[in-house]
Amino acid sequence: MGWAANMFDCREWPGECTLAISGEEDEVVEAQLLHAMQAHGQQDGPDLRKLIRASLKPAPAGA
Numbered sequence: 001m002g003w004a005a006n007m008f009d010c011r012e013w014p015g016e017c018t019l020a021i022s023g024e025e026d027e028v029v030e031a032q033l034l035h036a037m038q039a040h041g042q043q044d045g046p047d048l049r050k051l052i053r054a055s056l057k058p059a060p061a062g063a
């Protein structure tokens with residue numbers, strides 16, 4: 001894969017969720033946004049998007 005992968009790990013957020021999403025940055029943000037609304041009852045908005053984007057980290061290389 002030539003692009004820089006990004007990962008969101010829901011285990012780092014409060015709760016018992018064990019979800020981890022990886023992919024391109026925009027994909028991960030959108031997927032996690034939906035998940036946060038559906039599974040965590042959060043509301044879409046600039047603050048939530050900013051929080052998700054700030055929580056992204058590089059996916060393990062070569063995985």
Ligand SMILES: [Zn+2]
Pocket residue numbers: 010017018019035039040
């Ligand atoms: Zn979650």
